[in-house]
Amino acid sequence: MKRSIIYTLLALASLSLLTTCNNHSPNDQEPEPTDTEEPQEIIVEPVDFLSEAQYDQLIVEIVYMEGFKLNANSIYLLASFLEERIHKSGGISIISKAIPSEGKANYAIADLQALEVQYRQHLPIDKTLSAWIAIVDTDYAENKDTVKTLGIPYATSSIALFGKSIQEFSGGEEQPSPHVLESSVLKHLFGHLLGLVNKGTPMLTNHLDTQHDNHCSNNFCLMHYTAATSLFYVNFPGGNVPSLREQCLQDLEGNGGK
Numbered sequence: 001m002k003r004s005i006i007y008t009l010l011a012l013a014s015l016s017l018l019t020t021c022n023n024h025s026p027n028d029q030e031p032e033p034t035d036t037e038e039p040q041e042i043i044v045e046p047v048d049f050l051s052e053a054q055y056d057q058l059i060v061e062i063v064y065m066e067g068f069k070l071n072a073n074s075i076y077l078l079a080s081f082l083e084e085r086i087h088k089s090g091g092i093s094i095i096s097k098a099i100p101s102e103g104k105a106n107y108a109i110a111d112l113q114a115l116e117v118q119y120r121q122h123l124p125i126d127k128t129l130s131a132w133i134a135i136v137d138t139d140y141a142e143n144k145d146t147v148k149t150l151g152i153p154y155a156t157s158s159i160a161l162f163g164k165s166i167q168e169f170s171g172g173e174e175q176p177s178p179h180v181l182e183s184s185v186l187k188h189l190f191g192h193l194l195g196l197v198n199k200g201t202p203m204l205t206n207h208l209d210t211q212h213d214n215h216c217s218n219n220f221c222l223m224h225y226t227a228a229t230s231l232f233y234v235n236f237p238g239g240n241v242p243s244l245r246e247q248c249l250q251d252l253e254g255n256g257g258k
């Protein structure tokens, strides 16, 4: 039963991602579900994270493969970021555990979904919302030659970080520290779950980077597209974790956040 709920969550999550890209017409027929158990339907919207109308608690479930445990400061920064931006008077808890390597050369979205089905323990229930973060021990399968992706939001409550790529682009000369880079990627990806930019949280003013879907045109902002790519140090040379700038902050507040 639990597994079927997770499959449904993943299916719905990928469906809602697809519908934001493809302009489905209302007449589009979706295939009939084959599961006769009538599993619970869970669709997480950015407003569910931002406001507490639906959920007043949040559990952030982090799993990491050996050698890719997050720095304690990175978890602290993520917690502070969430406390500052979202309403969850019942509390925000972050739990973290190790999982074994799968020995893969890289991860495509289908691989990340399978990993989540295998290990995710917390799904939104009653007044408690949940988010899932996986740090895998290799790279994204869809990397282009020139720019590497350090992490992706691949469903409405699910994030993956590519640990090997983050290590490759941090800690060296002119590179950010591993803590700064992983914190930036984590916060940036959570920004997407919160609906930035124009990804479920409406823009109050136009700050959309038209060349890079769902990113901010302000190149000082956390939601600039470079913040979760190998171009991080080119755009953010100061060695600090970037923060959200005015227009992104206004959007979050406008959609029930703070």
Ligand SMILES: [Zn+2]
Residues within 6 Å of the ligand: 188, 192, 214, 215, 225, 228
């Ligand atoms: Zn992004």
Ligand SMILES: [Zn+2]
Residues within 6 Å of the ligand: 207, 216, 217, 218, 221, 222, 223, 224, 244, 245, 246, 247, 248, 249
């Ligand atoms: Zn911004």
